[in-house]
Amino acid sequence: MVAAGALISGAGTNLQAIIDRIAAGRLDCALRVVVCNRPRAAGLLRAAAAGIPTRVIDHRAFGTRGDFERAVVEVLREAGVELVVLAGFDRLVTRMLLEAFPQRVINIHPGLLPAFKGLHAQRDALEYGVKLAGATVHLVDEETDHGPIIVQGAVAVRPDDTEETLRDRILAVEHEIYPAAIQLFAEGRVEVRGRRVVVRGEPPGTASSLIGW
Numbered sequence: 001m002v003a004a005g006a007l008i009s010g011a012g013t014n015l016q017a018i019i020d021r022i023a024a025g026r027l028d029c030a031l032r033v034v035v036c037n038r039p040r041a042a043g044l045l046r047a048a049a050a051g052i053p054t055r056v057i058d059h060r061a062f063g064t065r066g067d068f069e070r071a072v073v074e075v076l077r078e079a080g081v082e083l084v085v086l087a088g089f090d091r092l093v094t095r096m097l098l099e100a101f102p103q104r105v106i107n108i109h110p111g112l113l114p115a116f117k118g119l120h121a122q123r124d125a126l127e128y129g130v131k132l133a134g135a136t137v138h139l140v141d142e143e144t145d146h147g148p149i150i151v152q153g154a155v156a157v158r159p160d161d162t163e164e165t166l167r168d169r170i171l172a173v174e175h176e177i178y179p180a181a182i183q184l185f186a187e188g189r190v191e192v193r194g195r196r197v198v199v200r201g202e203p204p205g206t207a208s209s210l211i212g213w
């Protein structure tokens with residue numbers, strides 16, 4: 001079992017996937033709190049509907065990034081969080097959060113890192129002409145979209161794909177691999193060796209060949 005806190009900014013479909021997996025009894029995770037920096041984010045409603053405590057911490061109310069993050073860390077600590085799950089959180093994180101939760105801050109990115117970092121990974125992949133796209137769950141470090149990779153899932157790019165259709169297929173992969181990655185932490189199977197994350201034990205029989213850890 002792992003006690004997690006999610007940081008969100010938007011729609012919260014990854015949050016929903018995690019909530020659903022917990023409700024189905026397939027993820028040994030207690031979501032203690034959902035922190036959101038945007039008061040009108042739809043993800044807040046998803047958390048509330050699932051009975052998860054929510055906290056809005058609007059970054060615009062703080063003078064510096066550090067002050068904002070200090071407030072976030074305080075809420076996460078108060079809630080007894082062990083694992084910090086960034087799920088569509090649109091602020092860069094700093095050393096303050098990373099030092100409060102060493103090697104326990106994870107993120108999901110809609111691209112096969114290290115390709116296509118940044119905010120437009122799906123569009124960039126399409127424009128580049130890659131044949132495989134996908135998503136990455138990684139540990140967060142001080143560089144954007146850079147920390148050690150925990151799980152990746154790939155989808156084939158279709159000739160008629162638009163940014164939207166590709167985004168949707170990648171999202172479906174995200175919703176599989178993010179709960180799966182959290183479960184690895186719940187089972188204490190994640191070992192970080194420099195840049196490489198070694199997952200102890202066997203991958204589950206259901207893992208498709210397009211999902212790697």
Ligand code: GRF
Nearest residue numbers: 011012013014088108109110
């Ligand atoms: C996802 O594509 C995720 O990979 C990226 O932000 C998006 C969040 O979507 N980091 P949602 O809020 O989980 O629906």
